[in-house]
Amino acid sequence: xxxxxxxxxxxxxxxxxxxxxWVALGGLALGMAFLLFGGEWQAVFMxxxxxxxxxxAHPDGEDxxxxxxxxxxxxxxxxxxxxGRVSGAGEVFAMVNLAGGYEYVYATDQKTNGTGSSYEYIxxxxxxxxxxxxxxxxxPEILGIGVVCTGGNSTAVRNEITALLSAAFGVGSHKxxxxxxx
Numbered sequence: 001x002x003x004x005x006x007x008x009x010x011x012x013x014x015x016x017x018x019x020x021x022w023v024a025l026g027g028l029a030l031g032m033a034f035l036l037f038g039g040e041w042q043a044v045f046m047x048x049x050x051x052x053x054x055x056x057a058h059p060d061g062e063d064x065x066x067x068x069x070x071x072x073x074x075x076x077x078x079x080x081x082x083x084g085r086v087s088g089a090g091e092v093f094a095m096v097n098l099a100g101g102y103e104y105v106y107a108t109d110q111k112t113n114g115t116g117s118s119y120e121y122i123x124x125x126x127x128x129x130x131x132x133x134x135x136x137x138x139x140p141e142i143l144g145i146g147v148v149c150t151g152g153n154s155t156a157v158r159n160e161i162t163a164l165l166s167a168a169f170g171v172g173s174h175k176x177x178x179x180x181x182x
Contacts, residue, residue, distance in 0.1 A: 096146075
């Protein structure tokens with residue numbers, strides 16, 4: 001018996017006596033199961049509502065136009081609410097213009113070769129259960145905000161509202177227009 005075989009035999013003997021042999025064998029079996037089933041373990045062990053899967057489309061299958069309109073109205077409502085709190089603004093009407101639509105972000109893997117790089121979606125599951133890994137959803141970019149308010153003829157009110165909206169929504173001041181109205 002060479003030195004390595006003797007060392008392994010002694011280690012197994014110590015593990016048998018201490019009862020840790022079953023723990024080691026269980027860990028080895030679990031590791032092998034992960035290797036054999038690859039990404040399938042997520043489908044087995046994760047609760048259905050926490051799975052991060054989808055296909056390159058709207059992951060929830062909801063009507064995107066309705067969703068865009070709802071989002072636009074919510075932003076307009078927030079603009080009216082925040083501008084209405086500015087001293088001297090008075091009654092406020094707001095309009096928001098959005099760019100494009102929702103963007104769905106999926107996990108990708110970058111492949112680099114001699115001619116450049118390419119990206120491939122990361123896929124989990126097999127066969128009919130195969131899904132692209134969904135990461136997040138980006139809301140549409142705000143292209144511009146128009147505000148009409150009774151105090152909008154005042155330069156101080158216009159400047160205050162422009163700075164406020166720019167900071168609150170991350171929109172450049174050149175994309176915000178404030179004017180007075182009746």
